[in-house]
Amino acid sequence: MKLDRILFFIAITSLMIACKKDPSVKDQIDQQEQKQEVTEEKFDYVVEQFADLKILRYQIPGWDNLTLKEQKLVYYLTKAGLSGRDIMWDQNYRHNLTIRKALEKIYTSYEGNKSDADWKAFETYLKRVWFSNGIHHHYSNDKIKPEFSQDYFSSLLATTGTEVSKEVYEVIFNDQDAKKVNQAKGVDNVALSAVNFYGPGVTNNDVTSFYGKMKSPNEEKPLSFGLNSQLVKENGKLKERVYKSGGLYGSAIDEIIKWLEKAKGVAENEAQGDALGLLIEYYKTGNLQTWDDYNVAWTAATDGNIDYINSFIEVYNDPLGYRGSYETIVQIKDFDMSKKMSVLSENAQWFEDNSPLMDAHKKDSVVGVSYKVVAVAGEAGDASPSTPIGVNLPNANWIRAAVGSKSVSLGNIIGAYNNAGGSGRLKEFVHDDEEFELEEKYGQLGDKLHTALHEVVGHASGKLNPGVGETKETLKNYASTMEEGRADLVGLYYLMDPKLQELGLVEDWEKTGKAAYDGYIRNGLMTQLIRLNLGDDVEEAHMRNRQWVSGWAFEQGKKDNVIEKVSREGKTYYNINDYAKLREIFGRLLRETQRIKSEGDYKAAEELVEGYGVKVDQAVHAEVLERNKQFTSAPYSGFVNPVLVPKTDDADEIIGFEVFQPKTFEEQMLWYSKNYNFLPEVN
Secondary structure, eight states, rough: EEEEETSSSTOOOOOTTOOOTTTHHHHHHHHHHSSSOOOOTOOOOOOETTTTTTEEEOOTTGGGGGGEEEEEEEHHHHHHHHHTHHHHHHHTTHHHHHHHHHHHHHHHOOOOOSSSHHHHHHHHHHHHHHHHHSBBBBTBBBBOOOOSSSHHHHHHHHTTTTOOOHHHHHHHSSSSSSSSSSTTTTTTTTTTSTTTTTTTTTOOOHHHHHTTTTTSSSSTTTTTTTTEEEEEEEEEEEEEEEBBBBSSSSHHHHHHHHHHHHHHHHHHHHHHHHHHHHHHHHHHHOOOHHHHHHHHHHOOOOSSEEEEEEEEEETTSSSSOOOEEEEEEEEEEEEEHHHHHHHHTTTTHHHHHHHSSOOSSSOSOOEEEEEEEEEEEEEEETSSOOOSSSSEEOOOOOHHHHEEEEEEEEEHHHHHHHHHHSSSSHHEEEEEEHHHHHHHHHHHHHHHHHHHHHIIITTTOOOOOOTTTOOOHHHHEEEEEEHHHHHHHHHHHHOOTTHHHHHHHHSOHHHHHHHHHHHEEEHHGGGEEEESSOOOOOOSSHHHHHHHHHHHHHHHTTTTTSSSEEEEEEEEEESSSSSHHHHHHHHHHHHHHHHHHHHTTTHHHHHHIIIIOOOOOOOHHHHHHHHHHHOOOOSSSOOOOOOEEEETTTTTOEEEEEOOOOOHHHHHHHHHHHHOOOOOSOO
């Protein structure tokens, strides 16, 4: 499970990899003119801004403290991740790779007027497509609309000798495949989603019927059916096209395997090496039992300074929650922060025992929850350019219960967000000076703790009733938002608990909790609306969960005026009058949300999400958009990755590395397309 890429509203808010024999890379590095070490004081976090997007940089704290062997491990894992980046593009939409190649050919070969509005609009469109790994917005799932005409695009194609099919040409401009993921109620979500997990003609009923007939060898350890395949119809019969060597995406997967084998050769310890071996075997065979074996081994391999996420993992892009999107994150342990925050995993049982869940839904023994603050060294696929700030894996409920899970907070990513932000938008939407001061002093700590509680305690908490199927089977299209909301509620409930101060995590639990509650309600009911066009429903799983949590709490507290809707000088604010009662409301909703998951109560999930999480107060939305016009900072942020460049001796053995920062977004995107283009055949 991943914590939302912009979980806290940030209103305070390779990679050029080469050996010495690659002159083209050397020339490109020389042009960067960034040979010297960049100090923390001088580090420029902001690369550029366009449309609704801001591109940032992040540093890799701790890199120089790694041994050469550990640096090699990071390098090989990063190379493995980038080798599969085009998989994510194709998973997102069947025409994405064709469109990207056409756009990039135009961009690199066009010699006409590059100062007029049409060309600037074309550049912005290309950058938006790069950011979203395709032609659908990374967050709203809507197709990105070009702000240049079809005639202008035709002239660019002709001038640069670029050819695309009639279907590809038209789909850029028409209303076909308008939603990457369609989560609307009462429609065929599979048929109306453009995501390339299902072939033409496949429907919701086809999917549920196909997997409903599958039985795991051990029903207590259900396999993740559908996780690593595309479901298509051939001659009227359903068939899986498995992602594996020799199968779908095989050419890219072979490159992933090559670099994973190198990584295995420099593993820090036997457990880490064994886990990498199982991951390699999984990529070779596509066997889902091997996937579970790998996850068990990976979860248990907690020693060492380096860790990673790699494969087909999160299922948010599948409207029915079966298929995993390709993603990788390479991590270096932050020893100081991990030590401070490990207290949460050490006390996981206390949090479970003292939660407001029904006793039947509490785990008797919370096992194997490891928590680390890490520094990201490289990301790809679904984690880049838009990245999570926290991750808890594996996703299989039985592994969580029997073996445990790994929770990480991406410390340098959170730090980059905080250092690149401003306070103007915050001042506009807070109710009063007290709320502003609480956020300024305690908000960042509250966000960090909510991330940690969400990942460590939230996703590890609770259990299913005997005989109840996996959540994706019972709650279907509501599974993702229900799980993220449940984890959020665990965090919210404990953010106002003096236990946090007793554990030494905060100096003032009450003020930290108040700041966190203020920020969550402000975001859930108002500020996240700047990401939507007026009239749109909320569709993204995390945005939905923040709205249904906040909306339900607001309604439940109306009698006692727990959260007051204030209108002042034509502006709306939400002011929390009773934090203790709000905590009690969060506890009741957590209890109900866990019941829904434990019992597989689809109807209750539907009523909760549709009743509070989908529809938007249009008057408030229009007002929020108008108030936001004064701010130039984009609502979404993403990152370029640092550049790891190996230094070699006369025998071509790696003797060290240099770390550089890309100067521009397009520099990195074009480099990736040139050097990690392992899916030449478009499906």
